Amino acid sequence: MKQAVIDIGSNSMRLTVYETTETGGFTILFKDKVMAGLAGYVEDGALSLDGIARAVLGLMSFRNTLEALNITQVSVFATASLRNITNTTQAVSTIQRATGFSIEVISGEEEARYGYAGAMEELDLSDGLFVDIGGASTEVVRFADRQLITANSCPVGSLKLYRDWVKKILPNREAIQNMEHAIQQAMEGVIHQSVPQGLPLVCVGGTSRAALKLAKRVCHLPESANRISIQQLQQVCAALCASQKAAADLILKVEPERIHTMIPGLLILRHIVEGFGAGEMIVSQYGVREGYLCQKIRKAS
Numbered sequence: 001m002k003q004a005v006i007d008i009g010s011n012s013m014r015l016t017v018y019e020t021t022e023t024g025g026f027t028i029l030f031k032d033k034v035m036a037g038l039a040g041y042v043e044d045g046a047l048s049l050d051g052i053a054r055a056v057l058g059l060m061s062f063r064n065t066l067e068a069l070n071i072t073q074v075s076v077f078a079t080a081s082l083r084n085i086t087n088t089t090q091a092v093s094t095i096q097r098a099t100g101f102s103i104e105v106i107s108g109e110e111e112a113r114y115g116y117a118g119a120m121e122e123l124d125l126s127d128g129l130f131v132d133i134g135g136a137s138t139e140v141v142r143f144a145d146r147q148l149i150t151a152n153s154c155p156v157g158s159l160k161l162y163r164d165w166v167k168k169i170l171p172n173r174e175a176i177q178n179m180e181h182a183i184q185q186a187m188e189g190v191i192h193q194s195v196p197q198g199l200p201l202v203c204v205g206g207t208s209r210a211a212l213k214l215a216k217r218v219c220h221l222p223e224s225a226n227r228i229s230i231q232q233l234q235q236v237c238a239a240l241c242a243s244q245k246a247a248a249d250l251i252l253k254v255e256p257e258r259i260h261t262m263i264p265g266l267l268i269l270r271h272i273v274e275g276f277g278a279g280e281m282i283v284s285q286y287g288v289r290e291g292y293l294c295q296k297i298r299k300a301s
Contacts, residue, residue: 002029002071003297005289006062008078008103010039011135011159011261012206013058016289017071026293032065034058035257038081039136039159045086052094055081059099077104077292079111080137084155108153111288112139116148118291119202119284128200129276132287133207133268135159135261140190140272156186158207158258158265170244171263179264183271191275198279201272204287207265210255211236212283214262217254228281230273237270 003026007014017030036058041051059076066074082088082105092103106114115132130141136157142149165171165178203211212228215221218239219232228236240247240263251262258265273281 002069002073003293004066004071004074005293005297006059006074006076006101007289007292008038008055008059008076008081009134010079010081010084010137010157011035011037013038013055013062014289015062015065017066017069018293020293020297024294026290030069032062034061037135037159039157040163042085042136042163047082047085047087047091052091055091055095056098059095059101063099063101074101075104075292075297076101077106079106079288080108080134080153080155080157083108084136106292108137108139109151111137112141112151112153113148114291114295115139115204115288116141116143116151116202116291117295118286118288118293119204120146121290121294122284122286123202123282125200125202125282127196128202129195129272129278130202130204131208131269131272132203132205133158133265134205138187138268138272140187142195152190154187154190156183156268158261158268161264161267162260166260166264169259170247172244176241176263176267179267180271183268187271187275191272195276197277199276201276201278201281202284203269203281204284206258207261207269208281208283209285210258210262211266211269211281213254214239214250217250226283226285228283230278230280233270233273233281237266240266 004017013034015032018026020026041048116130127144132139134157138154161179165175214236215228
């Protein structure tokens with residue numbers, strides 16, 4: 001059976017179409033995304049009318065695609081994009097009326113759990129850490145003996161940092177320092193040294209995938225690589241923080257859509273790696289949508 005899942009995120013809106021089996025397996029058939037940047041439309045804590053219209057536009061684009069593919073089984077969920085605003089009820093209601101989609105707003109803990117579950121569909125790890133850096137929130141999970149131990153959602157993301165602290169396209173030294181301080185405050189109590197040092201850090205989401213692409217270019221890694229050493233991550237951070245011109249050239253060559261959010265996202269990633277003393281980064285191609293598919297849709301079938 002073909003099943004579509006739409007994720008309304010704070011930075012991007014993503015559609016994935018799956019072929020599911022009776023035994024609970026799945027294959028990805030099609031992907032699409034809209035860089036809606038909804039976190040940039042939050043004014044005084046509320047999603048603006050322009051932001052609501054942007055979300056509607058993205059969903060209607062997906063609806064047209066799904067109708068062309070003749071796919072009727074569609075699940076839609078929203079993360080911090082509609083969770084961390086003061087007008088959630090009104091925004092969701094307006095978007096639902098305009099698009100005909102039913103939208104589930106998942107909690108930060110649910111987002112962390114779904115992301116971890118999705119990554120574990122691809123990777124076979126018994127102990128480690130999991131992180132999903134989004135546009136307005138970052139989810140962190142500790143797991144051991146193949147069991148989830150803690151799941152936390154922190155109110156800091158790449159697009160939120162950019163909007164709060166960066167005045168131009170790329171941050172200057174002062175902006176980087178302000179973002180580092182904001183990250184430390186937002187993640188206080190989540191990152192601690194009580195976990196064993198050297199654990200692998202499983203990463204999902206756009207920031208982590210972009211970091212992997214940058215590492216492949218900066219550190220000359222093979223295209224098939226899905227792991228980054230901590231030293232290689234530091235090389236990427238150094239390359240992006242050396243000068244604004246060098247950073248802009250590198251990002252535009254590798255991941256131009258993230259010209260605004262790449263450095264803020266990497267600062268969050270570096271803070272987590274250093275805070276936990278992680279051993280290496282493993283980037284999974286599966287994440288919250290696959291976890292949502294497995295945890296919610298499979299159980300209903």
